[in-house]
Amino acid sequence: MAGLDKAIAGATRWIETNLLADTVRVRASATAEPVLDPETGQIEYPQGQVVYEGPGAVIPSSPVDRRTAPEQSQPWSEQYRSSYLLLTPLTAPVLPQGALVEVTAAHSPVSAALLGRNWLTSDPGLASTVDVVRRTPLDQNEAPAGTP
Template identity: 40%
Template sequence: MAIDLPGILANVTGLVEGMLLLDQVRFSSPAGPAVFNPGTGQYEAPEGSVFYEGPGAVQPGAQSDAASAAVATQPWVNETTSRYRAYTPLTAPIAPRDTIITVIQVHPGGDTSLIGRQWRALDPSQGATLGVIRITGLDQIQQTGGET
């Protein structure tokens, strides 16, 4: 008896997408450093060309890490790494490093504070021969200063 692995993966893919990819996300190329938006009171990274807009999810990954200077005798850098992950269908394009990911819509009952928040892709999206969903490692674009 042969196992129909492609058929099983197709069923799992639909199940995972239906349960996880409930929000709408946008992937765009960066168009420059973050700028202050007086309307929102936050720094926002200007988006360049949009190359994906569709179903997705952003979830926290590992805990935040405090960054330190390269020299042991120097003080701690006043910045953290906020690890998140973006999930998109396998049909979504691979996000190159520094892609800006923005949540543009959340599902009914979802966390509306995510709308407009931005993250930067740390590396190109992951791929796997037996993958059912595309995963992209993210770092939140900080809202407390102009640096990104």
């Protein structure tokens, strides 16, 4: 496949240079239990270990939101989760399911709208026989109040 790798190397370089313009941080899900902070009275959730921090992009993966509670007999209302994809260089690790993803630096005012939001990896990174960028499916967590 050396010939194919050589043929797509230019596309890979272009994507890494032009599309992966923001900085993302990915933390594995924490294994420790939440603890009570006696000074504030707040429960603190431990942060997982950083498994990747570097160039990336978060993009919508579908124009349609997914319903996560479809049963009428359930005692809560339906919830919708927006689906996204995390794009990272091929040199980034395959991310575990349940990892927390944040955009920590934005390249423009448009992508700055992603600051303060976070996502969970819904599956490990996608794989194919021909790749130019690593793709990881995401589910957006509820955005904090005041986030655009």
